[in-house]
Amino acid sequence: MVLQRPDIPLNTNGSENDIRCQVTKRKISGGTRSDEGRDCRDAFLSLMKTCAKLGVSFWDYLGDRLSHPGAAYIPPLPSLIHQHAKA
Numbered sequence: 001m002v003l004q005r006p007d008i009p010l011n012t013n014g015s016e017n018d019i020r021c022q023v024t025k026r027k028i029s030g031g032t033r034s035d036e037g038r039d040c041r042d043a044f045l046s047l048m049k050t051c052a053k054l055g056v057s058f059w060d061y062l063g064d065r066l067s068h069p070g071a072a073y074i075p076p077l078p079s080l081i082h083q084h085a086k087a
Helices: 013-029 035-054 058-065 077-086
Strands: none
Touching: 013 035, 035 058, 035 077
């Protein structure tokens, strides 16, 4: 499979690195007080990682989604992911 698809990684280090910041945050803070807090933290960390992988500023992304005055336009994440995959 590796010879047919050299773009497939030989290990899972990329996936492990994606969740490392969540584990570190949980260990330092001792977790969250509620399930909603945990879900919110996980969602924002996931958005931050996705934006970083796509080369988009997380704060610019939030500013656009929250309609902050003067915020730069950021295309929807699915279209950015498709563009990134084609490159």
